[in-house]
Amino acid sequence: MSVSQDQSLQIEKTVARVLRGARANDTAALPKQHTHRTPQCLAVSRLLALAKHGAVRTTDEQQHLDGCAFCRHVFDTFNGIQRSPVLDDDTTTIISFNASEETTRIDPPKEKPANDTPPTAT
């Protein structure tokens, strides 16, 4: 489908405005931290020190590391161990999108059928 130059410029302006609006929404609506990170989690800098700089972990830290997928993932990443992301990424599709806890999602507006589409027989 070809779009005239005027139309194209108009759409470009609209898209820029829409995307800037979306960015403002996203900044306000999205969490500031990973949703699996808890107040009990170790600081990222501490995990870096443990994994890369040979810092000695305390018993509490070890216990937390053993039971926390988030901290374990960060620690392993710094340690150079390739693992799946924090969430189990072993899915075959990305259809299972459910961000209702974090955001409100709306579906894209319906596409308008082309004028020459014949009505469906019932």
Place this chain on the structure above:
Amino acid sequence: MRPANEEQREHQREEEALIAAMKRGDANAVECIYNRYFPIFLRVAIRLTGDFHHGQDVAHDAILKVINRIGTYKPAARRTPRAWFMAVLNNTFLDWARRMKLRRPEGFARDDGGVFEPPADEPSPHDRVEAEEKIAAVQAAMMMLDAEQRQLIMLRVYEELSLEEVREAMALAISLALEPQADDPSSAYTYSQVGGGLYRARQRLGELLVEKWPDLFP
């Protein structure tokens, strides 16, 4: 009020200082970079992947790579830390896109992008609904672009990076994929590629919007 570019330069100096501190092993600098860039990576990655959880994983892996590879960051003329950080995010997104392509024969593009509430300020209910629909349509159309076009639009239009930063971010992402130590990506992605790529991406996006949502984009 200070001009925007002065503010940007101050921001840049601050980030250069944080990077230098990280290289010296300063724990506060690590936390500072993580806390500053995770939210930025998250909003861009969700828009790139069209999915909250995948976006979160991409953003998180990217910020850990930034921290892990900070030793390879080299200041260069006209290079900003932001462009380098975005290059790492780009690179992580491309890895994800490749994995998704392998898993889904039809590719990773979705036509039902996730979107968020519009700003809760002044617009009337009608304007609000229209704004929501436009955001949803643009996100859906973005998911029909290829990965490179989507990155260009996100960096230039959504994150409002300068053309130089976009070029650096695209070039460095290619370099990171080939050779983590590479520090001269100047030949990897040229200005004309940025300009041409952006032109084609905008053109395609416009065509998709007019074709599929003519009521919203007459």
